[in-house]
Amino acid sequence: MRKVMTAKTTAMAIAALLAACSQAADPAAAPEPPAPAKVGRDAAYAAAGDEPDGFVRALYGIYAATGQASPAPGRDPLLGRTLNAMVGADHNQALGKGRRPYLRKDFICDCTGGEVILTSVQTTQADKDNAQAAVVFTVDGQEKRQTLKLVREGMNWKVADVLVPGQAPLTERLLKVIE
Numbered sequence: 001m002r003k004v005m006t007a008k009t010t011a012m013a014i015a016a017l018l019a020a021c022s023q024a025a026d027p028a029a030a031p032e033p034p035a036p037a038k039v040g041r042d043a044a045y046a047a048a049g050d051e052p053d054g055f056v057r058a059l060y061g062i063y064a065a066t067g068q069a070s071p072a073p074g075r076d077p078l079l080g081r082t083l084n085a086m087v088g089a090d091h092n093q094a095l096g097k098g099r100r101p102y103l104r105k106d107f108i109c110d111c112t113g114g115e116v117i118l119t120s121v122q123t124t125q126a127d128k129d130n131a132q133a134a135v136v137f138t139v140d141g142q143e144k145r146q147t148l149k150l151v152r153e154g155m156n157w158k159v160a161d162v163l164v165p166g167q168a169p170l171t172e173r174l175l176k177v178i179e
Contacts, residue, residue, distance in 0.1 A: 040065030044078055048156035052131040053123045055157040056148060060137060063109060063116035073101070080151045080160040086174040093178055102177040107162050107170055108148075114140040128152065 038046050040062050047058035059078060070076070074088015087103060094101040105112040118137045125131040129152040136145050149161040149169075162170040 041078075048078065048158065050157075051123075052125060052133060052150050052157050053121055055150070056121050056123065056133040056135060057118060059108060059148075059159070060116060060118035060135070070106075073103075077156075078158060080153060080158040083158075083160055083171060083174075086171060086178060089178040090174055102174065108159065109137065109139060110144050110146065110164065111139040119143075123150075131157070 037043070043065075044055070044058040044062055047054045073091035074084050076084060076087070079087065090103055091101045109116045116137060116139050118135065120134075120136040122134045123131055131150040131152075133148045133150060134145070135148060136143065138144065145165060147163040148159050149163065150157050151160040152158075160171075164170075167173070
């Protein structure tokens with residue numbers, strides 16, 4: 001009987017070893033697939049810590065991502081402190097006075113919607129904390145040009161002002177409205 005038990009035990013041990021050798025690899029040990037590329041505002045937030053050119057490209061890439069809500073006026077992490085304060089003041093004063101805000105369209109694309117396609121960016125960096133980006137883009141096929149003044153706040157680039165040919169800088173126009 002002892003020989004039978006030993007033979008059974010040995011057979012079970014061999015079967016277990018063979019089964020262990022033929023099992024698929026541990027799924028936990030398999031490499032994870034790469035993280036999906038960031039799009040929209042997430043991509044712009046990530047690019048804000050990089051070079052000005054990449055930040056501007058990601059900023060206009062937001063328009064390709066649909067269904068993303070914009071932050072409340074005056075609370076956009078992609079805008080510099082001063083511009084954010086002015087945008088918020090315009091919105092809040094308009095609500096308090098029963099008027100429409102001066103900014104009724106998106107000033108980055110100079111539009112209220114449509115297909116925005118960035119066609120060119122030329123950045124010049126004045127120093128480590130200030131840059132300008134001359135951008136050319138289309139909105140539903142109509143070409144537009146403007147210059148974004150960029151400022152580095154902390155580790156991130158932010159839009160400090162928008163210059164549209166033939167108009168005063170956005171900050172000057174807002175200052176007149178909120179005074």
